[in-house]
Amino acid sequence: MKIPIIILIATVCWGGCVPKNQEVDILIKNGIVYDGLNKEPQMVSIAIKADTISYIGNQGKVNFLSKKIIDAKGLIVAPGFIDPHTHADRELENPNESHNKPFLFQGITTVVVGNDGSSPYPISKYAKLYEEQGIGTNVAFLVGQGTLREKVMGKVDRQPTKEEMTQMKELLQQEMEAGAFGMSTGLFYAPGSYATTEEIVELGKVVAKFHGIYDTHLRDEGTYSIGLATSVKEALEIGKESGMPMHISHIKCLGKKVWKQSDSIIQIIDNAIKSGLEVTASQYPYLASATGLQAAVVPRWAESGGKDSLFIRYGDTNLRPWVLDETQQNIELRGGPEKLLIINAAQKEYVGKTLRELSETLGLPPNETVFEILKKGYPRVASFSMDPYDVENFMKQDWVVTGSDGNTGHPRKYGTFPRKYKYHVKEGAITLADFINHSSSKTAQIFRMKKRGALVVGNYADIIIFDPEAFGDKADYENAFQLSEGLRHSIINGKMTIENGSFTENLNGRILKKE
Structure with missing residues (x-):
């Protein structure tokens, strides 16, 4: 893959004036820097002090006294990727797996957990556990609507009483106050599937008070019940009536009966965005769910x-x-x-x-x-039930970001982000800048993660450096447990997590909380 020829040379530092002499912890130089926001790369140096990016600009303007220097010549320097849909919570509570290496080696520095309506409960308990034993990546929590429903009602197929609805709202309030970034639903799965649109709207009003997000596994991604288009419209209605920004997890057209319907789904969502709704989605680059x-x-x-x-x-x-x-x-x-x-x-x-x-x-x-x-x-x-046309069609939309839905047994847990680069960037379906931006800053904006997702002075230093020739996935359906390759360095909260392609054994992740 050819790196864009236009390289902007910074002649002044980004973020204002800085002292002529700086003591820093890490200096990254000679890399091809994509900041997660702009379309073109820049040849600039990046300095890190403690957990923060302290300088971005022309290295010749400042005399750096650095404890560690990384020469990134020929390599891509980018913000750490943010995965908006994972099931990493199943490993993070295990001290032998809390390193989160399947995600780390994809360039992921932050994972969202609690998707599909199922979340660790209570968040405060698991946040404390993760902090005590250490975690390899940053973690952001969602509250699972299905989890709350099961706590209050069990797995029965009926509507909640007034008292049960009050209980669910109280539990939701508790979890939002504990720092959750929003609420997820798995309307395809029991017991979330037993909830009506109105029930989700009522819960969503609690989330909206905290300016949280609504993350949904649609009620139907194919033709199993109400249909794909109707399910998308239901999600839009929930967002509109509750006041929550709406995010569709792993958007797809599942099953032959809905293949090539991505055009009409895109039109529905584009119209909703034009009407003033905030609508986004995540997607993984595989043909099997x-x-x-x-x-x-x-x-x-x-x-x-x-x-x-x-x-x-x-x-x-x-x-x-x-x-x-x-x-x-x-x-x-x-x-x-x-x-x-x-x-x-x-x-x-x-x-x-x-x-x-x-x-x-x-x-x-x-x-x-x-x-x-x-x-x-x-x-x-x-389930091998998707069409390549729909996968790439969704991928090209500005409101779609990368997300793995990483879970045991499917190669996406180990390979989503590098695979998207290897087969869709290098083959020309999307640009390198769009891939990076929609794997980092766009996701941070969607989830309201402050000071994450972009290479900006003052932001937390979550930075990855990868080889543009070697970055790619290795996991497949015969062996889904192979780490991706080509990631040279990963810096999380200003500390080396992967160095020269090897895990440092340092658990530098943090629990992120909605502010």
Whole structure:
């Protein structure tokens, strides 16, 4: 990939006058600097003192006394990437995995957790735990609507009483006061799927008081229930009626029946933005989604009350045909049993096999095979049901940022950001500047993260340096646990986290709180 020829040489420092002599902790020189805000790179030096960027400009204007000098000649210097949708909370609470290396080696310096309506609870407990044991990246929390609903109501499919609604609002207020950046919903998943639009709007009004964001997994990304377009319109209505900025997680057209509908979805969102709504989305650059097998194909009504209730209904001779029929319909909506790949399961012999293969092994129809598998645990599946046209179409929109939805078993947990660079920047679909800006400053703006996401004097020093020739993903569906390559250095809060391509073992991340 060719780096833009136009390189601006800074003749004065950014951010005003500075002393002729400066003592700094880290000096980065000779790199090709993308600040996360502008379209063109600059050949400037960056100085870091403590946890802050103290200087950006022409090194010749200042005499630096630096404890550490990084020569970034031929390398890209950029703001650390911010991942707006992860499930990293499952590893961060484990001291053996709190380094967050799958994300770190992608150039990610901040992860958002609590997506899809499911969050650590209470935030104060987990924030304290993360701080005590140390974390590799910065962490920002969302409050999961599904988590609050389950705390108050369990997993039942009914509407809350007035008292239950009050309880959910009180818990939401508590979590927002603890520093959450907003509320997430997983309207595709139980128990979030049992909530009405009006219920989400009422909760959203609490979030809006804190100027928080609404992050949603749409009720339907294909044709499973109300349809993709209707689900987008529901999300827009929730944002409008509650007063929350609205963010769609991992926007996609899931299933052949909605392929090539990205044009109409983009038009709906563009019209909403023109009307004054704040609407954004995140996206990962893969053709396969991933979720639990149960969530992917089992009808929601059958899940009400939890897994035990599901199997009671499955064992009921009157209900079993309905359960199996709708399960088969959902399998077909995802492209058929050959398109559903088991990527994580307690039974290791299942991993790497499709539902079709397991069906043949067990001698059962695919829909019955689902329930035989579910009896033994909660396997996850990759569903190959997206079209390249829609993926790139969404990617080119100014309101779409990069997000991994990183979860165990899918290569996106280890490769999203480098993959987007490798296959979409280097092949010309988007520019390098747009890739960086929409992986850093744009995301910081969406979540109202102050002093993060851009290389600006006074901002926190979250900085990455990568090799433009080598940066790329290695994880695939056969081996989803391979770290990305090409990241030379990662500086988080002014300290070296990755140095010369190796993890320093230093846990430099912080808990970020909504201000």
